[in-house]
Amino acid sequence: MIGSNTNSNTERVFFKSGTKICLKGNRLWACLVLSVIALSCSSTPPVGTEGTLAPSKAGKVLGASKETSNLTAEHKNLAQEVEEEVVIGKALAAKLFGTIGSYDRDPALLKYLNLVGSNLAFQMGRPEIKFYFGILDTEEQNAFALPGGYILVTKGLLKKLQSESELANVLAHEIAHINLRHMYKDIKPKRTVSGTESLVRILSRGKSDISSSLTQAINKGMTLLLETGISHNLEYEADEVGILYAYQAGYNANDLGVVLGRLEKEHIGGMMSKTHPAFGERIKKLDFIIEQNQIPKILRARGEVLQNRFETSQAKIVK
Amino acid sequence: MKKNTHIGIFRKGLNTLFLLIVSYSWAEEVVFVQAEKTKLLVDSKMGSAVAGEVTRGTSLKVLELKGGWYKVEVEGKTGFISKLFVSKTAPVGVAQLKNVEGASEEKMARKRSSNYSVSAATRGLQTGSRNRNNQEKYRSNNKAVEDLENAQVTSEEVHQFQEDAEFNKNDRK
Numbered sequence: 001m002i003g004s005n006t007n008s009n010t011e012r013v014f015f016k017s018g019t020k021i022c023l024k025g026n027r028l029w030a031c032l033v034l035s036v037i038a039l040s041c042s043s044t045p046p047v048g049t050e051g052t053l054a055p056s057k058a059g060k061v062l063g064a065s066k067e068t069s070n071l072t073a074e075h076k077n078l079a080q081e082v083e084e085e086v087v088i089g090k091a092l093a094a095k096l097f098g099t100i101g102s103y104d105r106d107p108a109l110l111k112y113l114n115l116v117g118s119n120l121a122f123q124m125g126r127p128e129i130k131f132y133f134g135i136l137d138t139e140e141q142n143a144f145a146l147p148g149g150y151i152l153v154t155k156g157l158l159k160k161l162q163s164e165s166e167l168a169n170v171l172a173h174e175i176a177h178i179n180l181r182h183m184y185k186d187i188k189p190k191r192t193v194s195g196t197e198s199l200v201r202i203l204s205r206g207k208s209d210i211s212s213s214l215t216q217a218i219n220k221g222m223t224l225l226l227e228t229g230i231s232h233n234l235e236y237e238a239d240e241v242g243i244l245y246a247y248q249a250g251y252n253a254n255d256l257g258v259v260l261g262r263l264e265k266e267h268i269g270g271m272m273s274k275t276h277p278a279f280g281e282r283i284k285k286l287d288f289i290i291e292q293n294q295i296p297k298i299l300r301a302r303g304e305v306l307q308n309r310f311e312t313s314q315a316k317i318v319k
Numbered sequence: 320m321k322k323n324t325h326i327g328i329f330r331k332g333l334n335t336l337f338l339l340i341v342s343y344s345w346a347e348e349v350v351f352v353q354a355e356k357t358k359l360l361v362d363s364k365m366g367s368a369v370a371g372e373v374t375r376g377t378s379l380k381v382l383e384l385k386g387g388w389y390k391v392e393v394e395g396k397t398g399f400i401s402k403l404f405v406s407k408t409a410p411v412g413v414a415q416l417k418n419v420e421g422a423s424e425e426k427m428a429r430k431r432s433s434n435y436s437v438s439a440a441t442r443g444l445q446t447g448s449r450n451r452n453n454q455e456k457y458r459s460n461n462k463a464v465e466d467l468e469n470a471q472v473t474s475e476e477v478h479q480f481q482e483d484a485e486f487n488k489n490d491r492k
Contacts, residue, residue: 061372061373071411093467095459098457099458102467122354244401248357249487302483
């Protein structure tokens with residue numbers, strides 16, 4: 001009995017002291033958890049109250065607007081990825097200009113192209129990217145979206161277009177490729193090389209194709225651009241997102257289908273038919289997207305202004 | 320003694336888990352507008368009527384995720400916005416991103432160049448043969464890229480371009 005009592009007392013004492021320790025521990029845990037709560041609250045700014053209230057011309061702009069000045073770890077990752085995209089895109093642009101040729105004899109057309117393209121890009125989802133729109137000196141009809149914001153359109157395609165809305169739809173398709181990182185995801189160099197990969201590289205003396213470098217990324221990119229194209233599903237996705245972008249900007253979302261229809265009618269294929277799905281199939285899918293989204297097939301802008309500036313800018317190349 | 324210690328740790332663990340679950344359920348999901356200006360729509364269709372406009376950086380409280388659309392709330396108004404125009408990360412501009420530590424283009428180029436050398440060395444390539452192989456297939460014109468980058472339009476010009484055409488002036492309300 002005594003022994004038992006002693007044991008019980010000892011246990012009770014221990015339990016008490018254990019509770020004390022436990023309480024101290026609980027405080028510590030509580031502090032930690034409260035910190036987590038505080039952090040989660042601080043990383044979630046109150047809805048619509050970040051920064052100063054945006055000017056509301058017609059009283060319809062909701063919430064506040066500004067680019068953040070508080071850069072987070074996510075922004076650091078984003079910065080590294082964007083820089084990598086730009087390095088690759090710039091190198092690919094140089095190769096396309098070197099291989100096909102740069103059309104730089106019409107600065108007015110280049111400026112107009114950049115105004116149409118930048119107007120679209122301003123309204124899309126990647127403000128961290130600066131877009132550049134250039135012209136390739138070839139009569140072939142095609143356009144290329146390169147990682148990092150470089151979009152190159154051929155002189156031949158520019159000649160075939162008949163309105164600013166058609167041009168905007170073509171550029172929106174290319175912007176969609178870049179925003180969705182279609183090519184970049186496929187060709188980006190590996191960030192780290194595992195021990196196994198290093199061993200395979202050394203043992204194979206170059207016969208292994210595991211290694212990934214900037215040069216390989218660029219070579220793969222050139223193959224995709226000029227020879228094989230990316231997957232047809234990604235082209236359909238860029239078509240879909242592209243017309244949503246074009247509509248969002250105020251252009252007629254039906255005009256991408258109009259351009260594709262014209263190219264199909266004139267039996268224009270060449271480079272584009274090698275790297276893209278069949279025109280007819282693309283038009284069918286575009287019609288479905290327009291119907292599904294109940295998009296009116298109209299231009300929501302001053303048509304005469306658009307047509308006038310389009311024809312003025314295009315005049316030199318269609319002579 | 321050991322048993323009680325284990326019970327204590329277990330209880331602490333349970334308390335922590337409970338508090339974490341509660342804290343996460345309190346934290347509302349927010350997305351940020353990335354587009355310079357975009358529309359909050361009445362329905363989850365691009366052609367739907369417009370409920371309001373939101374501008375870049377505005378935080379929107381997510382109420383529901385429906386396919387490619389978020390149902391959101393801002394300043395007491397609810398509406399739909401396409402996932403294409405928002406992100407869970409607050410927007411940053413090109414200039415701001417360039418200031419992020421450790422992400423300069425020059426640094427990246429050096430890093431990539433170094434990776435290339437390592438990779439080429441393991442393949443047993445000589446510098447000469449490496450350059451010859453690349454040059455044969457596709458030539459580069461870096462000057463054309465430089466010219467393109469220098470021939471940029473300003474944001475004022477783009478805004479004027481938008482205003483001239485009166486885009487989206489007659490949107491369905």
